[in-house]
Amino acid sequence: METLLEQPEQLLGALRHKLGSQAVLIGPEVPARNCNDRSGSMPERPIAVVRPLDAAAVAEAIAACRKARLPFVPQGGLTGLCRGAAPEPGWVAISLERMVGIEEIDRASGTMTVKAGTPLETIQKAADEAGFLFPLDLGSRGSCAIGGNLSTNAGGNRVIRYGMTRELVLGLEVVLPDGSIITNLNKLVKNNAGYDLKHLFIGSEGTLGIITRVVLRLFPKPRSTMSALCALKHYSAVIALLDAARSGLGPLLSAFEVMWPDYWEVITTRAGVRTPVGAGHGLYVLVEAQGTDESLDAPRFQSWLEDLMERGLLEDAAVAQSLAQTQQFWAVRDICAEFSQVLGPRIPYDIGLAVTRMDEFVTRCKAALTAGIRGCESVYYGHIGDGNLHLVAWVTGLTLERQPKPEMDAIVYGLVREMGGSVSAEHGIGTLKKQWLGHARNEAEIALMRTLKAALDPNHLLNPGKVI
Template sequence: MRTMPDATRDEAVITALVAALGEKAVLTGAERPARNASDWSTLGPQPALAVVRPTTTEAVAAAMRICAAHGVPVVPQGGLTGLCGGARPLPGAVALSLERMTGIEAIDPASATMTVWAGTPLQVVQEAADAAGFLIPLDLGARGSCAIGGNASTNAGGNRVIRYGMTREMILGLEVVLPDGGIVTTLNRMIKNNAGYDLKHLFIGSEGTLGVITRLVLRLFPKPACTLAALCALPDYASVVGLLAAARRGLGPMLSAFEVMWPDYWETIAMTPGVRVPLPHGHAVYCLIEAQGTDETFDAPRFEAWLEAQAEAGLLADAVLSRSLADVKTFWGVRDACSEFPQVLGPHEPFDIGLPVAAMDEYVRACKAALSQRLPGAFALFYGHIGDGNLHIVAGLKGASPQPKDVIQEVVYGLVREFGGTVSAEHGIGLTKKPWLGHVRSEAEIALMRRLKAAMDPNGVLNPGKVV
């Protein structure tokens, strides 16, 4: 890094960026949009030195080279919907926003692939696939705002990972700008390609710390012809594990979601205005099971027969079966009502942890007990994508301001370490979870991550201090 005085350096880098990219691409001072100062984490705004909005991969590379030469850090930005601060500017850094690099470049129906610019909102990608007769199975609440490049750099999850995998599994090729401004184009369209190292995996899920994703080749999937769902009440967690195994066996790859809700969650949802709860409360645990079929004539009776067999096997205390897409929507309404929690519960801490499936219920009990002990009167609701080992928690102390965040995190993440889980199943590490990374990754693992970071970005120019 150079050791120019900051103000001189800042002026020099902005002058060089304007010269290379044009005035419209470099926003400074009052021109900097407020939205580029933060993401959806609770860290609050941190304005960037400048917001740079290139329109080509070459311009991204030029911006990287200029910032690297001046020793000015760069923070890549997509839709800014991340929850861990990964895209939030660092003091004195340039925010490199991909928001003007949007659009579908090509669809190849025979290979079932789509080539797309990284700044394209997920919903636009989904709609383009749909118009071409295909499905993009990645789906999140933030679909209208999040960018597909950000989904890739955070390896986004969502509700249907059990069937389609994480974002990583949906990507065949990438174009990336490296921290030194080099461009690596690997827009592979083949499912099988073992010609040398598979470089894309370096950049997927590394939260913009190893390279800036500019273009992607996505796999397209066939559209399901029908969607079937059931909302079930179960007598105990052992039945959940049994039902999951039975769903894997009996529904096979049709199984597209297996969501579990513990009773505190269910009871809170039942009190939420506008949510219809199709099963009474008082049961030990609740599941939402969804299957996507290719032909309703065969798949609807099969799903019903499968559900009846589970009832006969004693795995279900109660259940409702969908008879229409409206029913499916109502069932998902119960699961998605968690988005109303800020209104219903007031301030709280949200978590996105992972655990081996067999250990989930024991974890839930241990976590509730430890929270009650450390914070008498605390609430904690548990729900998640159990088929993928992903548990969400919201916990807090009603009326407390500020919330006892540190204690809650200590309890939740301390037990995650004990149970062999992960502190981030799908949201990433960014800045907010960095203190907890050592809870679930060994010193040797973190040293190897740092070795990769140093190899790719020896001067620490790209999103420094994030993840590792």
Template sequence: MSSFVEAPATHSPATQPAASAIAALRALRDELGETAVLIGDAVPERNCNDWSTQPPQRPLAVVRPVDAAGVSAALKACRAAGLAVVPQGGLTGLCGGARPEPGWVVISLERMVGVEEIDADACTMTVRAGTPLESVQRAAADAGLYFALDLGSRGSCAIGGNLSTNAGGNRVIRYGMARELVLGLEWVLPDGTVVTSLNKMLKNNAGYDLKHLFIGSEGTLGIITRIVLRLHSQPGCTMSALCALPDYNSVKRLLGAARRGLGPLLSAFEVMWPDYWQVVTERVGVRSPVTGGHGHYVLVEAQGTDATIDGPRFQQWLEALLDEGLLSDAAVAQSLADTQAFWGLRDACAEFFSALGPHISYDVGLAVRDMHAFATRCKAALAAAIPGCDSVYYGHIGDGNLHLVSWVPGLSVEQQPKRAMDEVIYGLVRDFKGSISAEHGIGTTKKPYLGHARSPEEIALMRTLKAALDPLGLLNPGKVI
């Protein structure tokens, strides 16, 4: 039985006469520059959608400011003309959060790129919101420091978009979500007000910490323009092992052993179910360093400070587990190439379109103890409810994040029964008291199921905040709540 969240009646963006709207956009182009505002047929195809499976929609215009003042001017002009606005970064979101509707204006941060400052003493970086994540990582490394957030889309996604969805990624178990890696922000409110709060201090309890309103709000409360990121020391060494285990109880025991035996060195704990393993080794064709036929496969990574100390410590920890009989098989990386090969097995999901054909990806949060029960029930429920439906399971696990992919062979993306899949998957998430989104956001695709993970009181408070900051409902309307 579905429990969709029905939003109360809200102000809808006024429909403006085309001539009035175009006149406002042309005036904005005169203010910001010829290449800063693209109207009508000049709108690039890339700005018509994100990576969600929804059909693309052409916006009325794309505004490409270079700073917060430009974002402010764009929001003021759109507010005066009654035009709805959607912010866009790298467009790698999977939930429709950056997808426009016809008649909307896109504010793209693609020209707001670059690192403004790296403060090695404070271990901070001040960066513009449109900067690709990989560029942020590289700039930190060039300065002898480390930015811990890492995603498979690192070369395409923008750091501002990462914050708008509170991205997680591969090393949350050690460094936390994107939220934990931010010290200060600059943002622009829906009325065009620029708020600059580029704090660089770890300790600053002077009133409300307002930045957390905008991290994870998916561009519905304001547009992030600049960020102060928290950096860490570069790891002196990285150790990794690929382990095969007989069952999920052994996986949980291994996680506990890793937390105790590796302590703060533990940086990743990635679990792959047998169905996922079969796809990546047999259909994608990734070579495995361990034997097949096991109950689960785990990639354990630890980051240390001294290879001569931490390397042997990691090896001894793993050997003790083998001697204990906890592991069925294991391979330890002897080089960077080995580590990359291990991660190649976990990241092979990027090849699923070629291996499986069209499919639907899901991202849910669950208690660690419940993940195997959820995966078992979900796989059976999908197969029973949707003829021919198959699914595979994998995830970060140590931070409570399970990913799954489901599909009906032979169907296009548009033909995949996503609504039926959603009902099964999110219904089970509700039953297990989990979250419908661990790290991908809500956007529009998960909005009907928000009540599966948030109480009516929480959703009401979200709507109160939205109404207070965006009373005209023009900033990314209809998203999240």
């Protein structure tokens, strides 16, 4: 008689025979990369990793897991920060790492159809080579997968102009928890034929279905890019600059990144970043605009900045004179991706707040962390124009495991709740923020989420315990 332990092994062995030896890795064959995301939490080795090539193979993997009553978790580039794609002991990981490739670029409809495991940077480059822009952009662009971007409804640097990932998707192919394949690779911007089901899966963190193919919206490729690093005296000037950028630059405005003085101090003194604007200012803003005619756009951008300087809104500003300088300006903002090397073990936060209250939050949060946790430091930066603030907090000399994360969480998320914000602006909930979900969603909303989960996954095998 089979034991309960032997049955999963036999089912996984049969799945390997069906899909191929490279498609199913069992036990000690499981690579370390599939044991965790980038949350820094304790890695857990799944009992197997299935690496399908298409939706049919994903359905086969789900069927095997259902027969053995094995929980399973979808994985993409594993760049998440909340354990949304991390396995637990006894689980199977369904990794889309081999499900890569661009199937079609439709110039007439302005769309690109891709497999869900395709890295974001690959998509960006393919769009660029075809004369288009795919505007989603994240620091992890080289390793994150588009399916994971959809599952967390990623934001990134240009939300102020193009919106979240949700706004960049027209159609999906999804495998449901029962193995059913839903294929709706829609290319129509206008399609109100019943429920728009793709929105069930975008942002659901792999708890309602496994996205396998995507139809993405493409945009005209910018022919001009202008950027400036600006120094301002106080946050009210930042709000005034944002208003001036929206009214003066209009649809050209593509990014508005704000950095507080503590961030500036870290990148210049600890990370050794050379900046075209000196220290000693109240706040720093990176403004980017993209247009279609450099002969018109660049003078307009220059004139707009000069007017702001004459009005006294800016204390200092540096304007990029080339694409290379624009990239250097962005390096000032993107250096935060290297904070683990610069600062050592630290706890990152990703929150949403009303733009008008962000500086108040920074002041109160920094003071509360300093007063409440001995030796705690913190730095603040964010997209601001779309209401997204990032911060990292740490106690120097402590390992990641010894960082007082529960105390930090209570301070940060308690203040978020008090100020009517969101505990997650773009990184998701996973398991690490699950206990704080009620700080941003009410009981009725969470109950409806549970109803949807129970309807699609009554056996609770697809990424159980995540989000809700």
